[in-house]
Amino acid sequence: MAHAYTPGVTVTARTRLVRERRLPLSGSVLVEEGSQVSAEQVVARTELPGNVQTVNVANILSLLPEDIGGALTKPIGSPLQKGEVFAMSSSFFGLFKSRCKSPVDGTLESASTITGQAILREPPIPVEVHAYLDGRVIERMEKEGVKVETEGSFIQGIFGIGGETWGEIKLLVSAGDEPLAVKSLDESCRDKILIGGSKVDSEFLTRAASLGVRGVVAGGIDDKDLRQFLGYDLGVAITGSEEKGISLIVTEGFGRMRMAEKTFSLLKSLEGKRASMSGATQIRAGVMRPEVIVAADGAGRSAGDTGSIFSASGLEVGGAIRVIREPHFGKLGKVVDLPSELRVLETEAKVRVLEVEFEDGSRATLPRANVEMIEG
Amino acid sequence: MSVPKPEDVTSILATDCGSTTTKAILIEKKGDEYRLIVRGEAPTTVEAPFEDVTKGVLNAVREVEELAGRKLLSGESILSKAEDGEGADIYISTSSAGGGLQMMVFGVVKAMTGESAQRAALGAGAIVMDVIASNDGRLPHEKIRRIRQLRPDMILLSGGIDGGTTAHVAELAELLSAADPKARLGAGYMLPVIYAGNVDARDIVSERLGEKTALVLTENIRPVLERENLQPARHRIHDLFMEHVMAHAPGYKKLMNWTPVPVMPTPAAVGKIIETIAREEGIQAIGVDIGGATTDVFSVFQTVFNRTVSANLGMSYSISNVLAEAGLENIMRWIPFRVEEKDLRNRIKNKMIRPTTIPQSLEELMIEQGIAREALRLAFEQHKSLAVGLKGVQQERTISDTFEQSSSGETLVDLRQLGMLVGSGGVLSHAPRRAQAAFMLIDGFLPECVTHLAVDSIFMMPQLGVLSEVHPKAATEVFKKDCLIHLGPCVAPIGAGKEGVECLQVRLEREEGAASEGKAAKAKGTTESLSLKFGQMAVLPLGVGERGRLVLNPSKGFDVGAGSGRSLETKVDGGVVGVVLDCRGRRPFQLPSNEGERVKKLSEWNAALNVYPERK
Incomplete structure (x- = not known):
């Protein structure tokens, strides 16, 4: 997705797209090269090492750090449950006993005789990578991930928030210069990617998120509304990790902006189709723009004509x-x-x-x- | 490849591989002095599809070759020795491509070894992503998560004075070991960690990190509480930058073979030249480089060099963060016309998402320059808070100090002593009128008493910085004659008064026979006097190359460097703007709070300095 900075965004009725789906750490790849995948399908999985907790054993047991080795009641590497005692000391001829309990479920990783601390590691955190696109696996990178290819429509926005999602495209306006109105939201919008015209505001986004809308694509947004919706002033345009329950793509810029006619008519022609969408934006060297991708019927099997509407x-x-x-x-x-x-x-x-x-x-x-x- | 003796050097080729463009300069010895001959520029080629930094270097050098009419390349490499008017005696380079050097630093006490470690890393040209300290208020697992998330290029671990406790250092090493951090570039190599703390804890640290990281031990950055020793750690950072970070960046191995001098991180090189100038001229100096994403501030006060980088203050990618950090009101206060909040917010965000656009209308230019003032101010605030004396040092106090509430760790930055303020970066260097650059520097830094202002017109400071390592004479000569555009001195009395009260009387006696350029030449040998009221600004012409004697008579309650109400005579060098007289007050400097009045004053000052063309 990242490439050298060029002004302008791409809006294409049909093109070939490849997206790399990579694990953050090595793990297992679940699909074979050549297989057809759907956007929500898990293609690779791994486990991140669990979080680490430290327990000051020497302090709790009133011991010198160098003495904690003898106080451990469980050997290093033992699995522990929350509340389980793993170190103990006694005083007054065994009359008083102090105990060190594990604050989490995990493993006793190490105990330091210099700091007197024990390190406990929580269970691994499972991480799954989805295919993101409806398409075909064209490359399997052993233990790392896959490359998924598809053919279809590709619409880049200028700015977005929120991560990857997918859903059916639904138009909520009749023209590119019409703003999105809260009153047009109803139960039928659930799980959809909504397309608006010139503007979206904070009230609309909040209501849409509560209705279970997956994403919104609009021409513009006032910075004031973005700030209100996010709850903070966005400093640098590096987005994608916002957890607002909805992704947003702005195609033109900040303010009320008519969605470019060709972008609007392409999205209109795709109404009812399933789309993949990502609000992730990075505006710096190696720019990344948000995107909507709609796989053409039979995507990943044949090559077709490609045509670019906007280009740089x-x-x-x-x-x-x-x-x-x-x-x-x-x-x-x-x-x-x-x-x-x-x-x-x-x-x-x-x-x-x-x-x-x-x-x-x-x-x-x-x-x-x-x-x-x-x-x- | 060996470094030639300075006396044998007659031609120098230098490049700076920036994140977007690679800049090359050719310096030649003309008679007794070194001068810049030409400069070339080409896109940097670190990223795909080229993935070889030397391609961009060769392209930039090719441009220099064509402009200078001198053969510098032999096929795909640089001619290393000058013979028969071909090649260059020495080739040197700096680099900030690929996001520069990103580091995390560790210290036991945040305000003591933590700050020392931060200063060591910043001075070596790094961006400090986070400072982890035993007392930073975060829980151990939070620190570990942070170390894992950030993936730095390198870690500097410090802590404790020599002979002090080792337990806290061991704790930091254990945290680091538990986090098992991975390097940002290249999964195949171990993360470089420099240990520069208590010497007694070396074995403990080696035991915990020796196998998991590429550990290097060096001298303690804080051997005793009263003294910092940052140089050894900075040298190690540069070595590891070359060995690990650069060696894994595409094409750098080849580049490193072309030059006998290590490739230096760009900010470290800029710091070097500022340090060299301050030392050679015997002045206190500040340099600032305001870019699209970051703003670097360099200072030399009391011979101590400091650098800070404000990673998210800039004029394009980070412009919106300037708004977030400064607040809307602070930006609006510099804009000499009424603007709606909603409109201003949208304009700033639109610049952020389309960072290559430029202001077309005068209003847009004024808004951008207003934002630049706030970016400079914030970056300078951050700099002042880090460029401080050592904290935790016990001070001997005498009876005369009884009423002075000074504490350790006060900022070293003393604007009264500041001799030179140099600005660089697009918004300053490419401002359509030089007076705009001068005004932005004045408003951003609020210099006091008498300060010489200059801008680096073509951002040559990095190359000159690395050159100053091998040939200080050539570096300083080119810096003074070709790199800087002198704007002129700024005179700003400290003190505040009521609008309209007598503030300063100035007499400027221009020297006879000084070399001169521009229109001010006509005024050579003349004397001009001016009387300014509080709240006024004015300019006295004194051109580039001209010198003059300034006689300053401040009113009671105002100080121009000799004490309240005391006269000062000083020699000053001219510049393209002239002598700027700023009687708007310092300590405090205040703009009118009423919008109408503020707009009126801003327009008045802009007119006095002839900052903007008249609005149509």
Whole structure:
């Protein structure tokens, strides 16, 4: 998913996609190369070493650290249950006994004669990796994971929150410039990925999450609403681990923003289909954008035509662009000139520019850094 | 490959492999002095599809070759010796590609060995991901979870003074051993751990970590409570950076073979040049590099070098974090027009998600520069809290100290003594008007008394830093003549008063016959006087290369460095902006709280310094 930073996002009606599904530690891979998998299927599994608890045995038993070895009632490596005594000392000729109990279920890993502490390890934590996509396993990496391939529609957003999920696509608006309204939420939205138009707000997201909606895709969101929904101000755009019970993808940016017509119509054409979605975003070197992937019928078996709607390819006269910074943010237009010499902006900065003609016929000169190419 | 003698060096090729671009410079000896000849730039090629850093280096050097008309490459490698106008006598490089050097540090007491370890790692050019200390308030299992999560490149373990207790160090080593951390890059090698604590605990540490990690023992960073000894640990960090981290990064083995000098982490090299300049000039200096993701601050006060990195304060990737940390009000206070909160928040977030866009309108530029002021201020706050004297040191007090409530661990940063403030990074170096850079530095750092301001125009400090290791003369000459754009001195009296009261009388006597550039040349040999009221700002022209004598007469209650109400005479060097006179007050510096009044004052100051073009 990560690649060199390029402005712009991809929205493709049909393409071939490969996603690596890797375990954090080595473990067992559960599927064979060539097998068909569904998004929710577990493809690899491992166990992370359990958390560690320390118990200050010397303190509890009022012993010197070097003496705790003799006080252990269980050998190193013994399994322990919560509350089970593993070290004991007696004083006054055995009249008073002090006991050290395990605070957790686990194993007695070590006891230090310098610090007087015992280390207890909790049971391993199972970790499972899902296929994420409906597709075919094209590579099995022994003990590490698999690569899953599929063919289908691919829609990248500009920003998102929340991890991977999957569900059926459901449209809640009739046009890309219509905001998502709370009143349109009902029981039929449960387990769905909802598609909105220009804007989603905190109230909608909270209500959707409580209804069991899996994900929301919308054109924009006000930063104020994002902050309200998350409960904190997002500092750096490294997301994906939020646990809000719902994933969100914003396709255009912050504020009220009409979803680009082609993105909206592609999503509309996919209504009722099963989609995989991830809100994980990383905006830094090695950028990662959030995505919606809908496997085509029979995905993973045949190759088809691919066509890109948005791309970050080179600018050319006649090419369609979208403005991605104020003023004119969000406007669509056509490049009418690409002057090679640097031009002076209102800020007095000298930069490479382009001239654009907007849909309403008006023209403007813009820095090339502030537009992205649109194909088609 | 051996390092040539400084007197034999007539040409130097240096590169800095940054996370996005690789920059190459060519320095040649012209007559008696070293000067920058040309500079080239190419995208860094550490990541796929190239995965070989030398490709980017060769591309950048190729650009230098073309611009300088001098052959520097032989096929796919650098010509190592200059002969017949070809090649370079020495090739050196720095690197911050792949996210730089990421470390965790351990100490027994957070404010003592923990801080010393942090300073050692930061000074070596690392990003410190976390400081684990016996008394940091976290439970052992929380610390272990944290160590596992972070996957650093390297760990610095310290703790205890020599001959002190070993139990706490053993406890830290046990935690580390239980966590069994893995290195960030390359699953196949052991994580380098440097032990720089109580010498008596070396065996204990070796026993616990010797088999699980690539353990290296070095001198204690805090051998006694009263003294830090950071250099040996910093050297070990550099060695391990080369041996482990760099050796596992794509293409670095080849790069290391081209140069006789170790490849240095970029921030360490920047620190080196700031340190060299402060030492050679006998001044106290601060350098700041504000990037897209991070802001580094370097300082030399009382010959002590300190560096801090604010990992999440920056102007593109981290711009939204500046808002989160500074708060909206603090950003709004620098913007000289009314802006809606919702609008400002959305603008900042939109820059975060599309970090390569640039301000097109004047309003957007003013907003970005307002955010930069807060990023600089916050980074400097963090720096001041770490650049401190040693804590926990018992101080001898005499009867004269009875009423002075000084404690150990006070910041070393003394703005009254600051001689030079150097800024670098896109928002400062590429500001359309130099006065904007000067104003951002002034507002971000609030320099006091008389401070010379400069910017590094093309970010050459890393290469010059590593050069200062092998050829200090060449490094300082190029630094002063070609690297810096001198903005000029800033005069800011300490004190506060009522708006409009008499604050400062200034007389500037320009020296005769000084070399001069620009429009200020006309004024050579002239004298100019000015009287400023509290709350005013002004500029007196004094061009690049010009020198002048400043006679400052502050009113009662204001101090320009000689004491309250006392006159000061000082020689100053000019710059592209001139002599900036800032009578807005210090200790405290306050902006009007009323929005209308604040906007009016900001506009007035901007006009006085000719910071922005007139708004249409």
